[in-house]
Amino acid sequence: MADITLNSYLHQIYSAYEDYNGEKVASLLSIEDPHVLSTKLTGSNFENSVQDVLHSPLAEMVILHLNVLKKVTEQNMDEALVYQCQFGQLFCKILQGQKDENWMLPIMEKICHDLRRIALSAKNVEDSMVRSEDSAPTCLEKAADVIMAMFRICAADTRAQENDTKRWGMLSLVNQLFKIYFRINRLHLCKPLIRAIEAQNLKDRFPLNQIIVYKYYVGRKAMFDSEFTVAEECLTFAFQHASSKHSLENKRKILTYLVPVKMFLGWMPTKEALEKYDLTEFYEVADALKVGNIRRFNNALRKYERKFIVSGVYLILEKLRMILYRNLLKKTCLIYAKTQIPIAVMQAAMQWSGYEDIDLDETHCIVANLIFTGQIRGYISHQHQVLVVAKQNAFPKISLSES
Template sequence: MTFMTLAHYLQIIDRSWRAQDGSKIASFISLRHEHAKYQNYHVESPEGLVERFLISPIDDLVVLHLKCLYYIAVGDFLEAYRQQSTLVQNFSKILQLQKEENWSLPIMYTICSDLRLVAQQAEKQKIGPNENPGEILEKAAECLMGCFRVCAADNRSAEEDTKRIGMLALVNQLFKVYFRINKLHLCKPLIRAIESSPFKECFSLSQQVTYRYFVGRKAMYDSNYKAADEYLTYAFENCHKSSRKNKRLILIYLVPVKMLLGYIPSKKVLEKYDVVQFWDLVQAVCQGNLKRFDELMDMHETFFIKCGIYLIVDKLKIIAYRNLFRKVYLILNTHQIPVEALQSALEYLGQDVDLDETQCIVANLIYEGKIKGYISHQHRKVVVSKQNPFPALTTLS
């Protein structure tokens, strides 16, 4: 964009509003558009100039946008958030009054996304003992919900007319907030609303990828690994091939989910998307090397905690147990394995366990279908099936 005066900027918005060009207006009231960096747009009190060029209600939105730019420029993100929050609330009322129209949805997408980003910066800047972590983001989510309710309440059935086609974009913004403030229970009614929407297949592919990424992560935290696999796999396979950063992000959650379901990722895939933190772990799991597994969990603890997957990855230890016990079975070459032999193998690899704890580990493996057999407590032996006692794990290419 070539530099333009503020007056010229306002004239463009005026023409775009009268032409109901929501996409153009959206770009010109975006905090990420090129005009946002120009100093002459950073006006603390732009009301007089704006009123000369713009009619109601767009004049009010632009005033708030320019004020937000000003406060960002001076480094006051708390005040910038207040201006952007008021902008979104005022737009929500405008959207509600547009009974038979949805041309302004692109504006909603932009200002709601900007609100979340400004709220994140305001969270970092807020001070005072009475401020609760996540409070600003939670208030921002309330503003986003205002727009969501307006869209959800539109009962028109034609895709080109209804505001309900804007629901998924708002849900994705709300997901980003709820995951950041760790209030995943608030996602449930939003998921229900999208899954029951008659426009479920009409949302853009990029929005569906984002939606399934977050729903997959929530399913993973809920220990619903099959659903997590389904959603995250869809997100990974449909994420644009040039979006390597996003594909890597999806893979960080998909890899442990796949492994918990018995699939082993290949080194090629992990290297391609730069998640090599998993490769040594994969080898330790496949080898049943519990000592190495514990060392790697300590080594990559910061990475796993930052990604929110430490507890999920730690559950992979159960597969390492399975692979270790399979080695014991192959060495002894018997279908009646003494529990003491399994305990000895665990102790050799640095696990401080007694016989009862060893039997609990075996019982868990049998329950999860990773070992086919039963425990004879009377004889202190694990009796495994003569046919495929350790169901094979699958390698992903």
């Protein structure tokens, strides 16, 4: 394929197109196929050669694809993106014109996959994180617009028979959009996509590899929305079903978010499991959390701050502080061995554990919040400045993992 001639390439794609072989056509129109290594495809006047062999609209698709290859070879990713967007827009019209057939879905998926990759490589992708709301769309946003247009066509195809409906292409497009929206920090745009997929009667019958990716991103979004039960369910599904040649790396990526979620629900990871997936930075956090040691918790966050920020879990780990305080105050109550514990005693415990500048009022607030969220069963007697805890089950278990 690296030395394939233009004539041979055109005859291959013509044959596949006439046979309605969507997978083969998709490969021949992808920037990841070996034909891209050939230097014989984008010579002078290749547009005329394409039009002589192929009919419309296939000729226009191939010409746009070869222009993309030419610009990618020249490392001109901005112009490559322009051509790939035009390719996607043309394909939208073709796809919309097809009634009761979906053999082109593999082509659509390849176009969108390549579109996102090219957009990532384009020079202004970094601007997506710092641009103002009224500035020009970034490369990734342009790509997302084209992908969204295809998504609307697929979602609207409700009259075709199940085997022929374009709705089978929805999840692949949603996953590409998720990858873009997470990259440019537009997570609010994920919500209508999730609703659209959950409303589909096909939602459990999409290809497993697509469902895994979908669950991974839905789990991450739920984590950021503090919906930890949903996050745990989705990320656990993705972790348990991830099985490919890159399985270990995929599982590690999933665990980066699943571990903090599990800790929120009271499940502490084992050192062995974290070592297996090279995530030992979480062990120091979990160990400090389990025993309620504020100083060790702060040191662990400080030590691995960069790692946690890059992976996007730093702020989530910061939210674990209330569980940290709950575990510390539980130990304090057990040591004090009474159902009435002075707030000053709790303040002293917090100061000893590492929260040195905490005052009595702030201790009151922390205890009140723990009572409000159900992590402590009891009440504060402001008159006597004491916490009165229930005689039984004063500190309800966060999960079955807690002894």
